[in-house]
Amino acid sequence: MAKPKFQRPTGTHDILPQNQGYYDKIYNTIKSVVGFYDFEKIDTPILEDFNLFIRSIGESTDIVEKEMFTLKTKGKDYLALRPEGTVPIMRAYIENGFVSLSQPVRLWYFGPFFRYEKPQAGRFRQFHQFGMEIIGESDPIVDVQSILIMYKILQELGIKQLVVKINSIGDDKCRPQYRKDLVKYLRSKKNSLCGDCQKRMKNNPLRVLDCKNEKCQNILIEAPQSVDYLCEECKKHLKDTLEYLDELKIPYSLESKLVRGLDYYTKNVFEIESTLTGTVLAGGGRYDNLAKALGGGEISACGVAGGIERIINEMKEIKSKPMLKDVPDIFFTQIGPLAKKKSLPILEELRKAGLKVGESFGKSGLKEQLGKASRLGVKVVIILGQKEAINGMILIRNMKTSKQVEVKEEEIVKELKKTLKEN
RNA sequence: GUGGCUAUGGUGUAGUGGUAGCACAACACCCUGUGGAGGUGUUUGCACGGGUUCAAAUCCCGUUAGUCACCCCA
Numbered sequence: 001m002a003k004p005k006f007q008r009p010t011g012t013h014d015i016l017p018q019n020q021g022y023y024d025k026i027y028n029t030i031k032s033v034v035g036f037y038d039f040e041k042i043d044t045p046i047l048e049d050f051n052l053f054i055r056s057i058g059e060s061t062d063i064v065e066k067e068m069f070t071l072k073t074k075g076k077d078y079l080a081l082r083p084e085g086t087v088p089i090m091r092a093y094i095e096n097g098f099v100s101l102s103q104p105v106r107l108w109y110f111g112p113f114f115r116y117e118k119p120q121a122g123r124f125r126q127f128h129q130f131g132m133e134i135i136g137e138s139d140p141i142v143d144v145q146s147i148l149i150m151y152k153i154l155q156e157l158g159i160k161q162l163v164v165k166i167n168s169i170g171d172d173k174c175r176p177q178y179r180k181d182l183v184k185y186l187r188s189k190k191n192s193l194c195g196d197c198q199k200r201m202k203n204n205p206l207r208v209l210d211c212k213n214e215k216c217q218n219i220l221i222e223a224p225q226s227v228d229y230l231c232e233e234c235k236k237h238l239k240d241t242l243e244y245l246d247e248l249k250i251p252y253s254l255e256s257k258l259v260r261g262l263d264y265y266t267k268n269v270f271e272i273e274s275t276l277t278g279t280v281l282a283g284g285g286r287y288d289n290l291a292k293a294l295g296g297g298e299i300s301a302c303g304v305a306g307g308i309e310r311i312i313n314e315m316k317e318i319k320s321k322p323m324l325k326d327v328p329d330i331f332f333t334q335i336g337p338l339a340k341k342k343s344l345p346i347l348e349e350l351r352k353a354g355l356k357v358g359e360s361f362g363k364s365g366l367k368e369q370l371g372k373a374s375r376l377g378v379k380v381v382i383i384l385g386q387k388e389a390i391n392g393m394i395l396i397r398n399m400k401t402s403k404q405v406e407v408k409e410e411e412i413v414k415e416l417k418k419t420l421k422e423n
Numbered sequence: 424g425u426g427g428c429u430a431u432g433g434u435g436u437a438g439u440g441g442u443a444g445c446a447c448a449a450c451a452c453c454c455u456g457u458g459g460a461g462g463u464g465u466u467u468g469c470a471c472g473g474g475u476u477c478a479a480a481u482c483c484c485g486u487u488a489g490u491c492a493c494c495c496c497a
């Protein structure tokens with residue numbers, strides 16, 4: 001590397017032209033799928049009140065404890081770069097009075113998010129997520145719709161080897177008892193747990209469940225499982241969810257140790273994983289307590305979010321093609337100063353007529369210009385030379401047949417359309 | 424926050440202590456009037472800072488950055 005004076009902050013990326021096609025393809029795929037399911041797009045600010053996230057995500061979660069980008073404004077507001085999408089949307093739902101709309105409200109989003117973490121595969125400080133939230137509905141069928149929609153989007157992007165991992169972590173009625181028994185069990189084995197887990201036991205005991213330390217995993221084999229503690233309501237919710245999934249023939253596995261790091265989840269939590277690479281491409285769940293935590297009412301909701309960069313990695317892995325750049329059909333060449341002067345207005349005329357035209361005005365040699373046209377693979381080249389410019393004529397060259405005709409300047413649009421049609 | 428690995432033109436690479444090379448790309452000219460070519464030429468580099476040595480791209484230390492793993496997560 002030279003020694004650039006400035007470089008990107010750690011964990012951020014320039015999305016280069018050659019990668020834009022992936023973002024475009026994902027965006028368009030989402031748009032077409034969620035459009036069918038009647039979702040509407042929402043964009044929330046990238047900056048939010050810092051406390052919004054503490055209230056909702058949980059004070060002792062990693063996201064809040066160490067992963068937020070925060071800043072103080074000149075007016076002394078304490079703000080944070082949004083680390084995830086669900087909480088701002090719930091805030092917007094409450095703030096904009098969406099309770100009075102017909103429920104549920106279905107919203108989707110696509111945009112950048114920020115977490116102060118050490119970058120590694122599929123994880124950056126600025127990354128992109130998209131997601132869907134269904135707010136104001138408690139029926140498990142919308143949980144399944146969330147899963148289905150995400151599943152279909154991934155499939156339409158070419159990612160077919162997928163499995164849904166699902167669990168229920170209960171609600172306010174049944175989770176406290178489970179937590180109590182789990183802590184009791186863990187405490188009895190405390191000395192065999194890893195250091196991290198001893199800490200988690202206090203702050204966030206459910207998190208011990210997905211510790212990857214082998215010793216901890218061995219201890220957890222005997223640990224109480226959340227599904228055994230579910231109250232009638234949560235149990236039915238999970239059972240219905242699984243039945244709907246069976247009906248859709250979506251492969252899933254019940255993962256008693258799946259928890260997820262955000263405090264606002266209740267009942268169902270799930271992840272969609274690539275069986276090819278083992279990467280979690282999307283995750284989500286139900287969050288019936290979030291609205292209340294933010295000062296709204298009792299509002300049931302459910303959502304799912306996907307990581308764009310992880311999906312792009314996966315697409316590259318399986319050679320799923322990005323969206324292709326659309327190339328012009330026509331290329332404009334000019335020779336001589338008079339032709340050059342006339343070329344801009346003519347080009348404008350062509351643009352207005354809806355034709356896509358390439359050019360290389362900086363070049364003067366016809367050979368070079370034709371060469372570029374040829375490389376682009378255009379079908380038709382317009383040649384405006386000195387002689388033609390004086391006579392008010394213009395040449396249309398068919399690149400396939402190498403035949404060219406001379407037409408009047410004012411008939412250029414008509415003649416071009418005719419030539420394109422013939423090809 | 425912890426640990427492993429890596430760092431040579433724009434890109435991809437060779438160079439294991441002794442003259443920094445190759446390919447592609449870019450640009451210019453051959454060439455202001457007809458096709459992806461060719462020829463000729465030009466530009467661009469050892470991440471940064473220290474140390475060892477007669478001599479460092481090469482060995483050592485530090486920094487920075489990248490990457491991978493842990494933590495956590497999309």
